[in-house]
Amino acid sequence: MGRAPCCDKNSVKRGPWSPEEDAKLKAYIDHFGTGGNWIALPQKIGLKRCGKSCRLRWLNYLRPNIKHGGFSEEEDNIICSLYISIGSRWSVIAAQLPGRTDNDVKNYWNTRLKKKLLGRRKQSSFSRISSTNPDSNGVEDSSSSQALSNSALERLQLHMQLQNPISFFNNHALWPKLHPFQEKKLLQSLNESFSPVMQYAFPSPQQGDGQKVDTYRQLVDSDTRQQDHPKFSNSSVVGLENSLNGITSPDSYIPFSSGHHAMDLTIVSRAGVVEPADAAAQPDPNFQSEFENFLNSKTYGFALQEDKIGEFGCFKEMNGSWDGMNWRSNDFETKDSSNSWDSASVLQFEGMFQDYELGYNV
DNA sequence: AACATCATCAACCGCCATCCA
DNA sequence: GTGGATGGCGGTTGATGATGT
Numbered sequence: 001m002g003r004a005p006c007c008d009k010n011s012v013k014r015g016p017w018s019p020e021e022d023a024k025l026k027a028y029i030d031h032f033g034t035g036g037n038w039i040a041l042p043q044k045i046g047l048k049r050c051g052k053s054c055r056l057r058w059l060n061y062l063r064p065n066i067k068h069g070g071f072s073e074e075e076d077n078i079i080c081s082l083y084i085s086i087g088s089r090w091s092v093i094a095a096q097l098p099g100r101t102d103n104d105v106k107n108y109w110n111t112r113l114k115k116k117l118l119g120r121r122k123q124s125s126f127s128r129i130s131s132t133n134p135d136s137n138g139v140e141d142s143s144s145s146q147a148l149s150n151s152a153l154e155r156l157q158l159h160m161q162l163q164n165p166i167s168f169f170n171n172h173a174l175w176p177k178l179h180p181f182q183e184k185k186l187l188q189s190l191n192e193s194f195s196p197v198m199q200y201a202f203p204s205p206q207q208g209d210g211q212k213v214d215t216y217r218q219l220v221d222s223d224t225r226q227q228d229h230p231k232f233s234n235s236s237v238v239g240l241e242n243s244l245n246g247i248t249s250p251d252s253y254i255p256f257s258s259g260h261h262a263m264d265l266t267i268v269s270r271a272g273v274v275e276p277a278d279a280a281a282q283p284d285p286n287f288q289s290e291f292e293n294f295l296n297s298k299t300y301g302f303a304l305q306e307d308k309i310g311e312f313g314c315f316k317e318m319n320g321s322w323d324g325m326n327w328r329s330n331d332f333e334t335k336d337s338s339n340s341w342d343s344a345s346v347l348q349f350e351g352m353f354q355d356y357e358l359g360y361n362v
Numbered sequence: 363a364a365c366a367t368c369a370t371c372a373a374c375c376g377c378c379a380t381c382c383a
Numbered sequence: 384g385t386g387g388a389t390g391g392c393g394g395t396t397g398a399t400g401a402t403g404t
Binding site: 015016036037038039051052055059088089090091102103106110 | 391
């Protein structure tokens with residue numbers, strides 16, 4: 001039994017608003033405000049609209065100082081950065097963009113920005129998977145596509161594409177400036193939390209790691225049983241196992257990502273030397289070659305290559321530096337009242353790790 | 363020119379949180 | 384404490400225009 005609708009759908013008008021309706025609503029709110037009750041408002045002004053519809057129309061279109069379209073690169077950067085950090089909390093993201101509504105930001109992300117950032121990269125990553133998996137026939141593996149929620153997958157991909165998490169975590173100079181206690185707390189929480197990516201970043205094979213894998217696998221099994229669309233696939237477990245059993249050993253630990261690879265979990269697992277479920281498969285020669293080149297390059301920093309940066313138009317103004325997008329390190333020092341980035345900066349950094357925890361439900 | 367497909371975005375839907383009697 | 388009313392939010396839909404064939 002669903003809840004009662006907020007209005008009688010048969011007696012209210014739906015669909016696009018006419019200029020007359022807009023004028024009525026705007027004139028009333030300009031003079032009297034909303035009166036604190038959107039549901040009662042349409043009756044007061046003689047509009048055959050649902051109160052919620054009035055509220056939405058006002059907030060998204062009629063409200064003063066609303067901007068439509070023409071998102072700047074600065075705004076792109078903010079949206080990308082916040083999406084990576086906090087996910088699809090559009091109202092929070094929109095709050096950082098004066099004149100933008102959550103609906104606008106959401107639409108912009110879904111229709112343009114996401115494609116701009118993930119579109120071609122996704123394609124290339126899938127083709128890479130396909131090329132190494134003779135069974136896939138070039139079709140995206142449904143199990144891997146369901147491994148994570150769309151949002152989590154997108155954000156994970158963005159992480160992998162826009163940042164090299166391993167080199168990032170190994171190079172503290174790239175970290176945002178934190179107060180000492182914040183950094184201590186962060187490191188503490190990283191050590192306490194269990195995340196595959198953290199394992200890559202801080203490889204410290206210890207007794208009990210196998211147990212962690214077991215625990216993780218139990219989570220996955222539980223997840224699979226409980227949900228129609230489990231957040232985890234077997235490949236993510238394989239990736240985790242590889243991360244613990246293989247490449248995270250002190251000698252073999254290698255920052256295998258060159259940063260510009262669009263690596264989803266399947267690729268992560270494949271990069272982990274041998275994937276048990278696919279042990280007989282030969283590594284993609286192209287990937288192998290790129291991998292070796294990377295190892296020879298000794299550029300373990302943020303290794304976004306020039307040509308790859310060019311694919312991310314919205315970042316091209318940042319001179320190859322990520323500071324402008326993700327790590328407003330100055331935010332902790334310069335309290336600029338003209339922008340509202342302070343809280344967001346904290347969110348960004350905390351959210352980056354929460355993201356992985358959420359993604360893995362750990 | 364006609365049709366199909368794609369991209370965009372305003373609007374809707376339904377869930378959850380909060381308020382208040 | 385409880386339950387209804389309302390606000391707020393994120394996900395989704397569908398109309399419309401643009402573009403491709």
